[in-house]
Amino acid sequence: MENLKKTCLHDRHEAMGALMSPFAGWHMPIQYAGIEEEHRAVRGGCGVFDVSHMGEVMVSGADAEAMVNDIFTNDVRDMPDGKILYGMMLREDGGVIDDLLVYKIAADKFLLVINAGNIDKDVDWIRSQAQGRDVVIDDLCDSTAQLAVQGPKASAVMSEVLGIACDSLDFYTFEVHDYEDEKILVSRTGYTGEDGFEVYASPRLIAAMWDRLMDSQCCLPCGLGCRDTLRFEAGLPLYGDELTELTTPLEAGLGMFVKMDKPSFIGKDALARQKAEGLQRKLVGLELLAPGIARHGYQVLDPDGNEIGVITTGYRSITLGKSIALAMIDSRFAPLDTLVQVQIRRKAVPATVIKKRFYQPRYKK
Amino acid sequence: MANTYYLPSHEYARIDGNIAYVGITRYAASQLGNVVYVDMPEEGDDVAFGEEFGAIESVKAASDLFSPVTGAVIQPNLQLIDNPRLVSEDPEAAWIIKVELSAPLDLDKLLTEEQYQALIAQ
Numbered sequence: 001m002e003n004l005k006k007t008c009l010h011d012r013h014e015a016m017g018a019l020m021s022p023f024a025g026w027h028m029p030i031q032y033a034g035i036e037e038e039h040r041a042v043r044g045g046c047g048v049f050d051v052s053h054m055g056e057v058m059v060s061g062a063d064a065e066a067m068v069n070d071i072f073t074n075d076v077r078d079m080p081d082g083k084i085l086y087g088m089m090l091r092e093d094g095g096v097i098d099d100l101l102v103y104k105i106a107a108d109k110f111l112l113v114i115n116a117g118n119i120d121k122d123v124d125w126i127r128s129q130a131q132g133r134d135v136v137i138d139d140l141c142d143s144t145a146q147l148a149v150q151g152p153k154a155s156a157v158m159s160e161v162l163g164i165a166c167d168s169l170d171f172y173t174f175e176v177h178d179y180e181d182e183k184i185l186v187s188r189t190g191y192t193g194e195d196g197f198e199v200y201a202s203p204r205l206i207a208a209m210w211d212r213l214m215d216s217q218c219c220l221p222c223g224l225g226c227r228d229t230l231r232f233e234a235g236l237p238l239y240g241d242e243l244t245e246l247t248t249p250l251e252a253g254l255g256m257f258v259k260m261d262k263p264s265f266i267g268k269d270a271l272a273r274q275k276a277e278g279l280q281r282k283l284v285g286l287e288l289l290a291p292g293i294a295r296h297g298y299q300v301l302d303p304d305g306n307e308i309g310v311i312t313t314g315y316r317s318i319t320l321g322k323s324i325a326l327a328m329i330d331s332r333f334a335p336l337d338t339l340v341q342v343q344i345r346r347k348a349v350p351a352t353v354i355k356k357r358f359y360q361p362r363y364k365k
Numbered sequence: 366m367a368n369t370y371y372l373p374s375h376e377y378a379r380i381d382g383n384i385a386y387v388g389i390t391r392y393a394a395s396q397l398g399n400v401v402y403v404d405m406p407e408e409g410d411d412v413a414f415g416e417e418f419g420a421i422e423s424v425k426a427a428s429d430l431f432s433p434v435t436g437a438v439i440q441p442n443l444q445l446i447d448n449p450r451l452v453s454e455d456p457e458a459a460w461i462i463k464v465e466l467s468a469p470l471d472l473d474k475l476l477t478e479e480q481y482q483a484l485i486a487q
Contacts (some may be wrong), residue, residue, distance in 0.1 A: 033400055035424040185484050225425055291446065293422050315424065316401045323402075345404065345420060345429075 006316055008145045008203030010208055013224055016214075018223060024117030026053040028224050041197035042192050042230055046153040047222035049215050052145040052206065057126055060109040062133035067108045070268055071129050073101055073249060073295060075259040079251025080102045084172040084187055087257045087340060088249050089125065092223070095245040096252075098122050099187065103174055111140075111185075115239045125265065131268075131319035144259045145206035149219065150196030150230075152220070152362065156184075158197055161216040162209055166197060171252070171363045173294040191227060193234025193361035201243065232313050233320065241296060241312045242326055250285045251328065253356065282334040285356035286325045292344040294325035295329035299350055301341040308333050309344060317358060324358050325351070368431055368471065370483035372415075378433040379460070379468070385434045385462035387412075391423060391473075392485045397423045403452060404447040405461050410478045412464060414471050419461065423450040430461065433460065433475060435468040 004027040013020060018029035031038060041047045059068055074087030083104050089097040103111040115121045122274040123139050123179050130137050149158055155167040164177055166186050182205055190196035200210065213219055228238065237243050242252050249258050250268065250271055257269060288294060294314035302308050309329030313352035315324045325342070332338055334353060341348040369379045375393035388420040394400070402422040412418040412432040419430045438465040445451060451459040476484065 031398070036399055148400070209453060291402065292404065293427065295427055316422070318424065347404075350480075 005053070007050055008207050009052065012207070012210060012214075013050065013221075018221070023224055024053060024115070026036045026116055028053060031223040032221045035223070035229060036318050037218055038226040039229050041220035042151045042194055042222060042226065043319055044152065046149065046151040046157045046219035047192075048210070048219045048228070049148040049150065049222045049224075049227055050146075050210070051148045051227075052203070055114040055119040055122065056140040056144045056200065057112045057114065057123060058105075058109065058138040058140055059126070059130075059135055060110060060138070061133070062108060063133040063135045064108050064110055067129060067133050067135050068102060068112070068263065069265065070101075071126065073100070073258040073265060073267070074261050076102055076186040077262075080126055081106055082175065083365055084174060084189060085257075086172075088194060088243070089255065090249070090265070090270075091245060092103075092266060092270065094250075094267045094270030096239070096246040096249060097125055098165075098242045099239055099243055099254075103185070103187065109322065111320055115206070117240065120246045121279050136200040137232065138177075143202065144200055145203040146201075147199045147209060147213075148192075148193045148196060149199065149205055149213070150190045150222075151194050151219075154194070154196040155364075157213070157216070157218050159215055161218055161325065162199075164199075169197075180208070184239065189365065191236060192230040193359055195362060195364045197321065219260060228313070229315055229318055230271070232315055232326065233317055234327075234358035234361045236357075237283075237356075238313065242328070245308055247293075247315070248274055251279055251281050254272050277332050281328050282331045283312065283326060283328050283356065284354040285358060286311075286314075286327050286340065286342065286351040287352045288323040288325070289350040289352060291323070292342070292347065293323050294327070294344065294349075295344040296312070299343040300327050300329050300351075302333060302345055303339055303341065305348065308340065314342075318357055324354070370475035372433045373484060374431045376433050377457075378464075378470075379457075380477070382394065382404050383466050384439070385436065385464045385466055387418075387433060387462050387464055388460040389430070389456050390481070390485075391456050397421065397453070398425070399423060399426065399468065400449045400452040403449050403461060404487070405441040405445070406438050408438055408440060411467075412436060412438060412462070414468070415474070415482060421451075421461075423478075424485045432464075434464050434466055434470065436459055436464040436466040438462050445453055
């Protein structure tokens with residue numbers, strides 16, 4: 001516990017009685033009132049998450065656009081200022097180093113938001129790719145804190161409680177606001193399948209906003225427990241589960257965030273080969289047809305009992321009330337309605353392949 | 366008089382003659398949060414002291430269940446299939462399996478009420 005990192009809200013979480021646990025090198029809140037209650041608050045009202053553990057890296061300079069486009073699967077050329085793209089950084093062999101958001105601040109300035117557990121690896125990788133280029137890499141991870149305000153009432157909470165008018169923002173865009181003598185960044189993004197916002201600011205200001213949000217009683221504090229159940233229902237991948245260095249974005253079904261028409265990017269050749277040869281594995285959704293919950297790491301079997309893949313995430317869905325899972329399986333079994341089995345302790349439980357977007361996200365387009 | 370014994374892994378066995386009612390303790394239930402599924406053996410299955418006989422699942426994770434007794438399952442608590450929350454609400458009433466003992470209790474390894482309370486107080 002000694003060397004776990006703490007966010008600026010850490011002591012507040014403990015004082016509020018949150019269940020705390022190590023996550024990606026950080027001591028983070030898993031739940032306050034309970035995962036189910038927090039999950040429902042986000043689907044039906046508003047929940048607030050401390051996501052200060054996420055990493056932020058600024059890439060600026062004359063070569064910033066070319067460099068970002070080289071290490072990122074999506075295409076940042078012709079991207080307007082204020083726009084955000086989701087995509088991945090790949091190894092040469094197509095394996096995923098991390099998935100991330102790229103915020104275009106200006107023609108020569110991009111903010112990369114990366115996963116907490118990958119910060120050291122990513123920063124090393126980004127710095128190595130910066131060599132010989134006219135760019136400056138600023139690691140902002142320690143100086144930046146972040147809140148996610150999520151749910152159908154998020155916009156009202158942002159304006160009424162925090163005094164940040166941001167309802168006019170489109171999905172996957174951001175604005176810089178002046179807030180108590182500081183520049184803060186507000187984006188219409190999230191990881192829940194609901195409308196919502198993410199706010200980037202100094203730790204001091206994020207702590208002040210958190211206090212205001214808690215005092216308002218307009219939203220529920222939410223932990224990483226429901227962050228996972230929410231993103232899972234919306235079919236959003238989590239690095240370490242659906243995405244790893246041994247998975248490509250094509251296998252994970254994220255081809256729409258990979259722009260194969262870009263002249264080049266790291267990993268492109270490997271993906272082109274994989275595409276030409278056909279995918280051996282695919283990420284699918286499963287619905288269990290008998291009682292049981294498929295958990296990360298459980299084996300997926302064909303109807304004869306042969307191993308065909310592995311569960312990446314599984315829950316009894318809080319919103320849908322069904323036992324569902326994401327699984328990386330042999331692509332021959334990937335078509336919808338294919339019958340497979342999940343080995344749950346002593347039993348092989350039948351399951352059927354379904355669409356992996358279990359819950360239709362309700363983003364504001 | 367019924368006696369209750371415990372495993373350090375937080376299962377209890379409430380003994381009534383040759384029958385044991387096996388479940389999880391109130392402390393374990395409070396640590397798990399809402400129980401969403403209980404995986405239990407079927408009637409007639411054997412269970413053995415210290416061995417896994419099922420699992421209890423919260424939203425977040427599955428926890429294996431270990432048997433404090435050796436014997437045959439004469440009744441799984443089927444109420445828990447449709448209503449796993451009973452375990453969260455009253456784990457002492459919501460036993461998971463009823464076992465007919467086929468071997469003496471392993472009193473060297475089982476914890477008494479007093480020993481178990483001391484364990485969770487640590």
